[in-house]
Amino acid sequence: MNLKTSPLAPVKFPDMHALDGVQMWTAETGAKYKNRPDLWLVKLTQNSRVAAVFTKSNAPGAPVEWSKECLAQGVSGGILVNAGNANVFTGQIGQDDVRDMATFAAEKIGCKAQDIYIASTGVIGEPLILAPIEDGVKGIQLSDENCSWLDAARAISTTDTYAKGASSSCDIDDTTVNICGIAKGSGMIAPDMATMLSFIFTDANISRNVLQTLLSELSDTSFNAITVDSDTSTSDTVMLVATAKASHIEIDDINDPLLDNFKQALGAVMLDLAHQVVKDGEGANKFVEVQVAGAETEQAAKNIAMSIANSPLVKTAIAGEDANWGRIVMAVGKSGEKAERDRLSIYFGQHLVAKNGCRAPDYDEDTLSIYMKNSTLKVAVNVAVGSADFTVWTCDLTHGYIDINADYRS
Amino acid sequence: MNLKTSPLAPVKFPDMHALDGVQMWTAETGAKYKNRPDLWLVKLTQNSRVAAVFTKSNAPGAPVEWSKECLAQGVSGGILVNAGNANVFTGQIGQDDVRDMATFAAEKIGCKAQDIYIASTGVIGEPLILAPIEDGVKGIQLSDENCSWLDAARAISTTDTYAKGASSSCDIDDTTVNICGIAKGSGMIAPDMATMLSFIFTDANISRNVLQTLLSELSDTSFNAITVDSDTSTSDTVMLVATAKASHIEIDDINDPLLDNFKQALGAVMLDLAHQVVKDGEGANKFVEVQVAGAETEQAAKNIAMSIANSPLVKTAIAGEDANWGRIVMAVGKSGEKAERDRLSIYFGQHLVAKNGCRAPDYDEDTLSIYMKNSTLKVAVNVAVGSADFTVWTCDLTHGYIDINADYRS
Structure with a gap:
């Protein structure tokens, strides 16, 4: 099915620059989609902090369960996302497949499998075909230039009719920090699910607890305040990563007034991405x-x-x-x-x-x-x-x- | 908009006979629909008992509030239903209009306005035009033959694509009792609401409390177990009337084994009507x-x-x-x-x-x-x-x- 670009799409993908501490690459596995990237690998700098919120579904996908465990352990090695198969309701095989994906990514970027967050989107109920993903990850050259945010947004999309990105910057204690986010939306096509994924990065130096509190709070009025058809995906995942590369002092108190600007800027990026998801709702005209x-x-x-x-x-x-x-x-x-x-x-x-x-x-x-x-x-x-x-x-x-x-x- | 009969419609309206203790007439007010009855007046025999369940909406229509009060008072004079205007969200005027409708009906059949249950279905937010309803009720000749159940089902319908009726009979203590019900369904057309109405009558001699318990219980697994689009009307009303004309001893204990057959027969009628409502869901093919x-x-x-x-x-x-x-x-x-x-x-x-x-x-x-x-x-x-x-x-x-x-x- 060839989907026309939503009439509510933004005029163009925003200008977004590289973010200090984030390296990323895409690959084409060819497993489901042809002539487009469908795999996105992120290597995070040491000392990065990760926050995340996940679907409230009681039947979540294996990747969600894996990444929840990563979050609980506080790891921050990297992220691997594949589009085309959500690896949901796939039983023990699905769990094994997630572990294998994490292993491929870890071997590539040099960390432990348990340090790699995994997100998958696409068909549910069908086992992953692992070989193309393995080949895709192995084929990535770390020496290659970083992919663009637009490439990354495309690589994680399924039936989205446009790539979704948003960025902002603000000052924390006179240091400029940046925020860059991408999302894939609720463009669903049988048998895909309405998986919403979003990944937001900042170079701000913010503690893990504060980061998680910010993400949870701001999700309530952005990603958790949108609806296309009331249905809840088994794979919804929003991650917020701080690389702590900015030179300001670490913020480790949610009530620190130095955080005010950042909170506002982050909220704007999240709301922008959330609105872009709704504007790409299936068949949406308004x-x-x-x-x-x-x-x-x-x-x-x-x-x-x-x-x-x-x-x-x-x-x-x-x-x-x-x-x-x-x-x-x-x-x-x-x-x-x-x-x-x-x-x-x-x-x-x-x-x-x-x-x-x-x-x-x-x-x-x-x-x-x-x-x-x-x-x-x-x-x-x-x-x-x-x-x-x-x-x-x-x-x-x-x-x-x-x-x-x-x-x-x- | 001309709606085709639902492909899920029953082959024909069932054969249903008059029910002892229920007199009924229809009228054409011409207020919204032309060349079809849109008003249904029911006169209940003295000693009738009425049970009812209503929409759980927190913004119910004025007729629902009126009829809830009738139910609380235990009255059983009669019922007046109009189709074409639901008299919902019409403020104090709407409440006055319900009282006037009840007055017209009461004057016609000889009881107090407070003894008349009212149900309305159709457009919401627009005041009733009362004159055609007044003329319609006044024009009814009590000496005329009772209308058929098919006429009654047609008179209460809005955009239903077929008339809905179901009947059954059973023995209570060796006396045959009858159950006759009609319903209008969720055929909605802008700006109508998904008002579901159903009226079920029996000549069984059953106390008001037992009747209400039966209706509430059986509604849970019939009318409250159907959904077309998850929306809840401001006017949904199901009434169950027992005329007590059958010669068996009055049943006033919900656990009386004599009630078993009746409960089964009533449940079958209610489920049949509920299924007919779903089968006439807008655009339903399955x-x-x-x-x-x-x-x-x-x-x-x-x-x-x-x-x-x-x-x-x-x-x-x-x-x-x-x-x-x-x-x-x-x-x-x-x-x-x-x-x-x-x-x-x-x-x-x-x-x-x-x-x-x-x-x-x-x-x-x-x-x-x-x-x-x-x-x-x-x-x-x-x-x-x-x-x-x-x-x-x-x-x-x-x-x-x-x-x-x-x-x-x-």
């Missing part, structure tokens, strides 16, 4: 921000926002450019969270469509119809029971989604 | 039973089954006749319930596709491909952590769903 305010708790606000963002009725209405605010009411109602129906208000963009439990007096269908033609939309709901808010992002549900996902696997 | 066994608790089994049945990835794969069992694994994983990945087994029909955490050794793609062409499919999963099971029913997710729901409201 990018939708759903803001819920006035909720009892932040979790309640998130549950209501996700109930709206995941509702097939809401998403198809948006695809049809229909300001069907009744379906927003429905989605608030089904969320199970407290909401004051008779004081509820709903905005589409700047247009108030409902307040005090019924349609707004100056509601104008024509104005709304024009607004709904935008490719980026905002739905804001106030449920009038408290002061907590949360924002999530999603896309519309179109024929393209069905085309991509109903396609026979063979 | 009817899918999802059985989960080996779960820790029945609720866990239901959560896993619903996670599978609501997954857009699973539903599009089924639409594409793709035995994509990897997506079943994904849906089990995302349910949040305990499952033993490495002992999980999955059947499509009689075909074992996965066991012990990986693809079954004798898995055969061709056999599965043939099986997936059936219009009725069964997916059975054993999660291998306990002994609880639950079964739910759903349909596939097709282009038809998008066509129906992305259509602009005007």
